[in-house]
Amino acid sequence: MALAVGCRARPGKARDNKTGSWRVFKPIFDHNLCSKCGTCQVICPEGCITEDKEGFFDPDYAYCKGCGMCSEECPKKAIEMKQEEK
Amino acid sequence: MLQITEGSMAVAEAVRLCRPQVVSAYPITPQTHIVEALAEMVANGKLDADYITVESEFSALSACIGASAAGSRTYSATTSQGLALMYEVCFNVAGMRLPIVMTIANRAMGAPLSIWNDQQDSISLRDSGWLQFYAEDNQEATDLHYIAYKVAENQKVLLPAMVCFDGFILSHTYEPVDMLSQEEADKYLPKFTPKERLDAADPVSFGMYATPEYYLEFRYETDKALKDAKSVIKAAGAEFGKMFGRDYSAMVEGYQLEDAETVIVAIGSLCGTVKDTIDEMRAEGKKVGLLKIRVFRPFPTEDVAKALKGAKRVAVLDKNISLGAKGATALEVKDALYGSSIPVYDYIIGLGGRDVRKKDIRDVVALAEQGKGNQFIGLRKEVL
Numbered sequence: 001m002a003l004a005v006g007c008r009a010r011p012g013k014a015r016d017n018k019t020g021s022w023r024v025f026k027p028i029f030d031h032n033l034c035s036k037c038g039t040c041q042v043i044c045p046e047g048c049i050t051e052d053k054e055g056f057f058d059p060d061y062a063y064c065k066g067c068g069m070c071s072e073e074c075p076k077k078a079i080e081m082k083q084e085e086k
Numbered sequence: 087m088l089q090i091t092e093g094s095m096a097v098a099e100a101v102r103l104c105r106p107q108v109v110s111a112y113p114i115t116p117q118t119h120i121v122e123a124l125a126e127m128v129a130n131g132k133l134d135a136d137y138i139t140v141e142s143e144f145s146a147l148s149a150c151i152g153a154s155a156a157g158s159r160t161y162s163a164t165t166s167q168g169l170a171l172m173y174e175v176c177f178n179v180a181g182m183r184l185p186i187v188m189t190i191a192n193r194a195m196g197a198p199l200s201i202w203n204d205q206q207d208s209i210s211l212r213d214s215g216w217l218q219f220y221a222e223d224n225q226e227a228t229d230l231h232y233i234a235y236k237v238a239e240n241q242k243v244l245l246p247a248m249v250c251f252d253g254f255i256l257s258h259t260y261e262p263v264d265m266l267s268q269e270e271a272d273k274y275l276p277k278f279t280p281k282e283r284l285d286a287a288d289p290v291s292f293g294m295y296a297t298p299e300y301y302l303e304f305r306y307e308t309d310k311a312l313k314d315a316k317s318v319i320k321a322a323g324a325e326f327g328k329m330f331g332r333d334y335s336a337m338v339e340g341y342q343l344e345d346a347e348t349v350i351v352a353i354g355s356l357c358g359t360v361k362d363t364i365d366e367m368r369a370e371g372k373k374v375g376l377l378k379i380r381v382f383r384p385f386p387t388e389d390v391a392k393a394l395k396g397a398k399r400v401a402v403l404d405k406n407i408s409l410g411a412k413g414a415t416a417l418e419v420k421d422a423l424y425g426s427s428i429p430v431y432d433y434i435i436g437l438g439g440r441d442v443r444k445k446d447i448r449d450v451v452a453l454a455e456q457g458k459g460n461q462f463i464g465l466r467k468e469v470l
Binding site for chain 1: 181182184244289290291292293294295296297299300303304307
């Protein structure tokens, strides 16, 4: 992304900030334990968790900051936070 | 046309001739006369601008940010504590690359409270990304406003500019000033036409967030724009000289420099006193000269080195001090002369309105000849 003079930006530009690089702990979703309740999607402050065709949930790691709230709130303990090596 | 006028009135008139569309400022001594005059001009229909009254300097410069981002030529003025209150906003203006011009009627910083002149206020903001011009007299103070807008609005630069002139010593002094006509001013300074501006029909945000992957590069580009401004300043100063006979193409100006053994370096109104002292000392056979620094940011490092290369010794006068180190000009001059064998002696002088007399300049020359620098001039030892 080339710099804009004065750090000026058009609407929607925040999508270019891939906040996934901030992550230390990565949430790993285990679909075998998942009850498809959707709590993780509701609780995600980044809004980066989406539902797939089968009703399972997964985060977009390009934006997931690794806050761990989904893992903390998951009633089935189906989301494990694993330290990420970069 | 030559007019005998107060410095503040001359500056206000020059600002009017620059046709700012938005003025926002908060009155503070010794800047007050400028903004009072501008408010009156707006109220009486002599200046077609919006004058935004605010509750503080922080708000004044913030209002200017909005106005400038919306595409207006924008003006403010302040000094001392007022400028200090703008500290955060000053960095934002530069980072957003908004060509706001602001007059600084230089005044000391509290505490202790002082309304009198030195240059600590604007010098303390030398790292903020603003261009900084310093005037020796009121003619120069007025002329530098046209040049400041011209340079600031140049697409290669797009940075804000402070035009600094010494509070009371210049701002409240009556001098003859040759004022441009509106036609002349318009010819030199065309309408401000930014490429990008705030527009509800085509939304854009200014000064957005930069992650660690980008911040360093933004700072690099702003620094580069400030350094590239040197050639723009020289061209704008030369054009002014061609049109009106007063040449500002040089960022530094020598006086009796050619064969000078001791060269004094100074900024602002102090230069007048130094020149008078040099005239007297020259008549006595002493080879003394002056290097006046008109532009402090970007600092004309190469020009200073070139101008001082024939000197036997250099004596730098600072009406400011980076407490715990030295005067800001001394540090810059030492940097410019790094690697040469010319000794640079530094002196703090005239803080908080202390008069600088010809005798003080003679003392400085004598101290430099003895190889003694690193001191305050005129210290009253009986009160220490």
